[in-house]
Every structure is written in structure tokens, then in C-alpha cells.
Amino acid sequence: MAEVPLRVLIVDDEAPARRRLRELLDDCASALPLAVVGEAQNGREAVELLQSIPVDLVLTDIHMPDMDGLELARHVLKVPHTPLVVFTTAFHEHALQAFEVNAVDYLVKPVRVQRLLAALQKVPKLRPLTPEKLSELPQSTRRFLSVTERSRVVLVPVDEVVYLKAELKYITIRTAQREHLLEESLTRLEQEFGSRFVRIHRNCLVSRDHIRGFERRVNDDGDAHWEVLLNGVTETLPVSRRQQFVVREVGRELAA
Amino acid sequence: MLACLPDMRPIIRHNGTEPALPDLRNLGTIVRILLAVTGAALLAAFVREPRWEALPGALVEASAAVAPALLLALALLWACAPWLSRQPYRTGAIAVAGIAFVATLAGHTLAGLIAPRAADSLLRELAFALLAVVGLAAYFRLRARALSPALVEARLQALQARIRPHFLFNSINGVLSLVRSDPRRAEEALLDLADLFRVLMRDNRDLAPLADEVHLCRQYLDLEKLRLGERLVVDWNVKSMPEDALVPPLCLQPLLENAVYHGIEPSPVPATLSVNIFLSRSEVHAILRNPYRDDGGRHHRGNRMAIANIRERLALHFDAEAALESKVTKDSYEVHIRMPYRTAAPSKGGDARAAKAAGNVVDLSAERAKPRARTAMTITGGRSWLKSRSVS
Numbered sequence: 001m002a003e004v005p006l007r008v009l010i011v012d013d014e015a016p017a018r019r020r021l022r023e024l025l026d027d028c029a030s031a032l033p034l035a036v037v038g039e040a041q042n043g044r045e046a047v048e049l050l051q052s053i054p055v056d057l058v059l060t061d062i063h064m065p066d067m068d069g070l071e072l073a074r075h076v077l078k079v080p081h082t083p084l085v086v087f088t089t090a091f092h093e094h095a096l097q098a099f100e101v102n103a104v105d106y107l108v109k110p111v112r113v114q115r116l117l118a119a120l121q122k123v124p125k126l127r128p129l130t131p132e133k134l135s136e137l138p139q140s141t142r143r144f145l146s147v148t149e150r151s152r153v154v155l156v157p158v159d160e161v162v163y164l165k166a167e168l169k170y171i172t173i174r175t176a177q178r179e180h181l182l183e184e185s186l187t188r189l190e191q192e193f194g195s196r197f198v199r200i201h202r203n204c205l206v207s208r209d210h211i212r213g214f215e216r217r218v219n220d221d222g223d224a225h226w227e228v229l230l231n232g233v234t235e236t237l238p239v240s241r242r243q244q245f246v247v248r249e250v251g252r253e254l255a256a
Numbered sequence: 257m258l259a260c261l262p263d264m265r266p267i268i269r270h271n272g273t274e275p276a277l278p279d280l281r282n283l284g285t286i287v288r289i290l291l292a293v294t295g296a297a298l299l300a301a302f303v304r305e306p307r308w309e310a311l312p313g314a315l316v317e318a319s320a321a322v323a324p325a326l327l328l329a330l331a332l333l334w335a336c337a338p339w340l341s342r343q344p345y346r347t348g349a350i351a352v353a354g355i356a357f358v359a360t361l362a363g364h365t366l367a368g369l370i371a372p373r374a375a376d377s378l379l380r381e382l383a384f385a386l387l388a389v390v391g392l393a394a395y396f397r398l399r400a401r402a403l404s405p406a407l408v409e410a411r412l413q414a415l416q417a418r419i420r421p422h423f424l425f426n427s428i429n430g431v432l433s434l435v436r437s438d439p440r441r442a443e444e445a446l447l448d449l450a451d452l453f454r455v456l457m458r459d460n461r462d463l464a465p466l467a468d469e470v471h472l473c474r475q476y477l478d479l480e481k482l483r484l485g486e487r488l489v490v491d492w493n494v495k496s497m498p499e500d501a502l503v504p505p506l507c508l509q510p511l512l513e514n515a516v517y518h519g520i521e522p523s524p525v526p527a528t529l530s531v532n533i534f535l536s537r538s539e540v541h542a543i544l545r546n547p548y549r550d551d552g553g554r555h556h557r558g559n560r561m562a563i564a565n566i567r568e569r570l571a572l573h574f575d576a577e578a579a580l581e582s583k584v585t586k587d588s589y590e591v592h593i594r595m596p597y598r599t600a601a602p603s604k605g606g607d608a609r610a611a612k613a614a615g616n617v618v619d620l621s622a623e624r625a626k627p628r629a630r631t632a633m634t635i636t637g638g639r640s641w642l643k644s645r646s647v648s
Binding site for chain 2: 013014015016017019020023041042063065066090108109110
């Protein structure tokens with residue numbers, strides 16, 4: 001039975017490191033059918049590539065600009081044909097040692113060809129990471145939120161998010177351009193991004209950088225409340241009574 | 257004035273048990289003496305004067321009384337400093353006491369011309385001078401003992417030898433990637449790595465010429481360029497740097513390592529690291545700047561440790577005459593080191609240490625450093641990739 005070659009994507013921000021991995025994979029090719037189907041310089045590029053090329057295994061560095069390896073592993077979960085992820089890193093990371101026993105592998109650079117081959121041979125037995133397992137990793141804040149749209153993974157830079165609003169099952173991500181639907185919990189997002197977002201309502205987080213000001217509005221019944229004015233979008237958002245202290249707190253920052 | 261100073265010893269000396277006089281031309285020493293003697297005089301006046309309302313006048317009078325003799329003594333010590341530093345400690349200490357006596361006598365005579373005083377006041381002034389000399393000598397010996405012994409040296413050595421494992425393993429990985437395709441470059445890179453580690457691991461207690469440090473920085477950056485490629489742009493502006501200035505070894509390289517780690521590696525687009533070294537009013541200035549994105553406290557321990565270590569070594573060598581300041585702006589990080597311009601004494605001087613330092617000039621900077629150090633470029637502020645953050 002002719003084996004199907006293992007399709008590998010190399011992700012590293014350093015060109016020499018990618019070249020070295022490619023050389024080593026070539027060495028392994030005699031022992032195990034495999035094909036390097038692409039190279040990416042960071043997580044973001046890798047996610048883009050994964051949209052168009054089916055990949056079985058992602059070999060990714062951890063420290064990279066734009067999007068690091070750990071964040072990549074989180075977004076990879078949303079790719080339809082979910083590839084496995086093996087991390088490569090320049091030094092032992094304690095956080096990852098737990099993972100070694102947990103079936104997901106990691107390689108220490110410089111990588112030995114024998115070690116790489118062993119990792120590759122383990123791949124068919126490995127199962128993709130789960131969000132639960134990933135949550136055991138040190139929770140670094142993501143730079144992107146990923147949403148699935150028409151079976152494609154779309155990355156929304158967190159910098160561009162104006163507000164996040166929980167609606168029924170989903171969270172609406174509002175950017176200056178458009179809206180996206182995200183399947184996550186608002187409380188989790190609030191914890192992850194800390195002070196970047198301000199909770200103005202039970203169901204709404206607003207990006208601090210996008211707040212232009214506040215306006216006092218009186219509705220028909222004579223009840224008064226505050227509305228948040230935003231940069232980049234025309235709509236305004238109501239501040240709930242419970243969160244009214246935010247108006248003073250953020251207002252002071254705006255004045256400063 | 258300081259520029260012509262032949263004495264290049266650190267104020268804290270490392271030659272073991274032998275006590276030594278402090279560097280009497282060092283600003284830090286001078287300030288300490290001024291403060292201590294004036295303070296003692298003020299304290300005496302404070303104790304002697306029973307009436308609160310007369311206290312301000314008494315204090316002014318007391319400081320005015322010691323000032324002429326004190327300043328004269330400091331000037332004489334300044335003048336005799338090179339000679340004093342060559343004497344054994346005992347002779348030196350006696351000479352210092354003699355200078356203090358002469359200065360007190362002169363001060364007394366001077367004051368006598370303006371306002372005649374009781375005859376026995378001279379005796380008391382001389383006693384005061386003697387007490388001041390003995391007290392200060394004890395203080396400086398204690399200070400030297402507190403700062404110089406094995407403990408501090410070991411700590412400094414350990415910190416110097418510290419290098420980010422991150423850098424080592426990434427560099428080795430970079431070299432490995434060249435072994436098959438470009439063995440010659442791999443060879444070159446391994447030699448650079450060896451040179452770098454030789455310097456990192458040698459005894460780095462003595463001052464070394466600035467040209468050596470800059471050469472080391474270039475070798476280090478060459479290695480980083482190997483793996484970072486065009487992502488690392490270095491803007492050298494060292495045309496007017498004083499190559500012979502003596503600086504603490506490894507006062508710049510760790511800062512560049514930080515700059516690469518925090519400023520270049522996280523940047524997805526090519527980023528510029530600028531190095532600006534020049535001489536201004538007999539002070540050596542080194543300004544290193546890199547783009548920097550505030551990622552919420554990620555500027556972590558490694559950087560603070562390196563900065564604290566360099567600051568400590570600058571203080572050990574130059575006391576108050578050197579300073580290290582770091583400045584974070586919205587999109588850049590800048591470190592500014594200022595130190596006195598000192599050079600190795602011409603070899604005729606009897607100082608063995610100076611001769612040793614001069615030896616260093618030969619064995620390290622040699623044929624490679626000099627010509628390369630001349631390739632200077634114009635300086636442009638490191639523009640960064642940060643602008644993309646602002647949202648329309």
C-alpha cells in the first residue's frame with residue numbers, strides 16, 4: 001500500500017531556520033514519505049496558506065512577530081482540515097513540557113534529524129489539539145480574533161475591533177469596515193484582553209482606543225442614560241446603569 | 257580638563273588587600289569630601305549654639321569658616337593626585353594629612369587678615385582638619401572594602417557571562433543552516449561566535465578601549481544579521497567616536513542584544529537600530545535607539561538586569577562622572593550613556609595597569625576594527641512599524 005505523503009508547512013520568522021528545517025525534512029523523506037507544501041514567516045501568513053493548501057502538519061516556531069506560534073495553534077483549530085501542530089523553539093519552555101506528555105510534540109532548536117524523524121513518525125498517532133488543551137498554555141493575549149466565514153478562517157486584528165457585543169449564541173465583532181460573528185464568551189474575552197476593552201453593558205465591551213466621548217440622552221419616558229460615541233463607526237451604544245462609573249473613569253482619561 | 261587625566265584606574269581598585277587612597281580627581285570623591293567636612297562643621301555649630309534664633313547665622317558662619325581651607329585642600333589634593341596615587345598607602349595618607357594642615361594654616365591666615373581671631377582657634381582648626389582626614393580615610397577604606405571584594409566581583413562576572421540562551425541557540429541554528437549551502441560563510445560565522453564568547457568569558461574587570469567594544473558590537477550584529485537578514489538595519493554613527501577612550505567592557509553589547517530582542521525581533525517589517533557614539537566636552541556619549549512597541553509590560557527582566565549591571569559597573573569605574581539613562585517614547589527606546597573621556601597613559605607612565613590596557617588595544621582592535629569603524633553613515637531616527645496601529 002503506497003503511503004500518502006505527509007504534507008508539512010514550515011513556519012518560522014528566520015529564513016535560515018526555515019532552510020535548515022527544509023534540509024532536515026529532505027533527509028527524513030527517505031524514511032517517511034513527506035512533502036513540504038509551503039513556508040510562512042509568521043502565524044498570520046500560515047493561516048492564509050492553510051486556506052488554500054491542505055496541510056497535515058504545521059511545524060512552527062514559537063517566537064515570531066505579528067502572530068506567534070501559540071496563537072497560530074489556536075487559530076489552526078478553526079481550519080476545516082485541522083492540521084497537527086508541532087512547535088520548534090530555541091530553548092526549553094516549561095509550559096510546553098506538559099504538552100510533550102499530552103501527545104503534542106515540540107522540538108528544541110537546533111533540531112537533530114533523528115529527533116525530527118521520531119516526531120514525524122508519531123504524527124499519525126497524534127490527535128489535533130483541543131481548545132481545552134490549548135487553554136493550559138500560558139494565556140498570552142491574541143493579536144487576532146479568528147472567525148469562520150463560508151468555511152474560511154478570517155483573522156480580525158484586535159487593534160481594529162471597535163466593540164464586541166454578545167447576541168444570543170454569538171458575539172458580534174464590529175470593526176470600522178464590517179461585522180463578524182464570533183463563537184466565544186464575552187467574559188473570557190474580557191479577561192484575556194484586560195484593559196483594552198471597557199464593559200459598558202452586560203452584553204457589550206468597547207475598545208478604549210475607539211471611544212470618542214459620551215452623550216447624555218433622555219428617552220421618551222424621561223429616563224436619562226449615557227451613550228458612547230465611537231471613532232470609526234456612526235452608531236452609538238448605551239451605557240447601562242450598573243456600568244455608569246465607566247463614563248467618569250474613561251471621561252477622565254479622554255480629558256487628560 | 258579631565259581629558260588629560262592619565263590615571264585610568266577605577267575608583268574601586270581590585271588589587272586585593274592593599275588599601276588605596278580614593279581617586280582624588282573624581283567628582284564623586286570630591287563631592288563626598290565637601291559634604292562630609294561641611295556637614296561636620298555644621299553639626300559642630302548646631303551643637304554649640306544654644307539659641308534657636310541664632311542658629312542660621314551660626315551655621316552660615318561655620319560653613320564659611322571651613323570653606324576656604326577645604327577648597328584649598330581639595331585643590332592641592334587635585335594637584336598632587338597623580339603623585340599621591342603612586343605612593344604606598346601610609347605615605348599617601350600622611351601626605352594628605354600634611355596637605356590638610358597646610359590648607360588649614362593658609363585658611364586661618366587668610367581669615368586672620370580679614371577678621372582677627374583668638375590665637376588658640378588655630379589649634380582647634382588643625383585638630384578639626386586632622387579629625388576630618390582620619391574620618392574620611394576610614395570612610396573611604398570602608399567604602400572600598402564594601403564595594404571591591406570577591407562578592408561584588410563574582411556577581412559582576414556572573415552577570416557579564418550571562419548571555420541569552422535564546423541568542424546562542426538561534427545563532428547555532430543559523431550557522432547550521434549555512435553548513436551545507438555556504439560552508440565558507442558558516443566558517444566565518446563560527447569564528448565570529450568564538451570571538452564573541454572569548455570576550456564574554458574573559459576577565460572583564462579592567463577598562464578597555466572603546467574601539468574594542470565597538471568591534472565586538474559589530475561582530476555580534478553580524479551574527480544577528482545572519483538569521484534576521486534584512487529585517488535588521490543598523491545605522492552606525494561613530495565617525496567622531498574617540499577610539500582610544502577607555503570604557504567598561506561589555507557596556508554596549510548587552511544593550512544591543514536587548515535592542516535586537518525587543519526592537520527588531522518583534523517587528524514584522526525591517527527595523528532600524530541606531531548607534532551614535534561621539535565625544536563632547538571631554539565626555540564620551542553613546543546613544544542607542546531602537547523602535548519599540550509597548551506590549552504592556554513585556555519589557556522584562558532581562559533588559560532591566562542588563563541596564564542595572566551596566567549602571568553598576570559605570571559607577572564602580574567612574575562614580576558620579578558617568579550616567580546611564582533610558583527613555584521610552586511612544587515608539588522608540590533609547591539608552592544614553594555618558595562617561596568621562598579617559599585614555600590609557602602613554603607607556604612611559606609607571607602604571608602597570610595602564611600598560612596592560614594599552615596592550616589590549618593591540619591585541620583586539622588590531623587590523624579589523626579600525627578600518628571598519630570608519631564606515632560611518634548618516635543618522636536617521638528609527639522609523640517604526642507602529643503607525644499601522646492607528647485606526648482610521
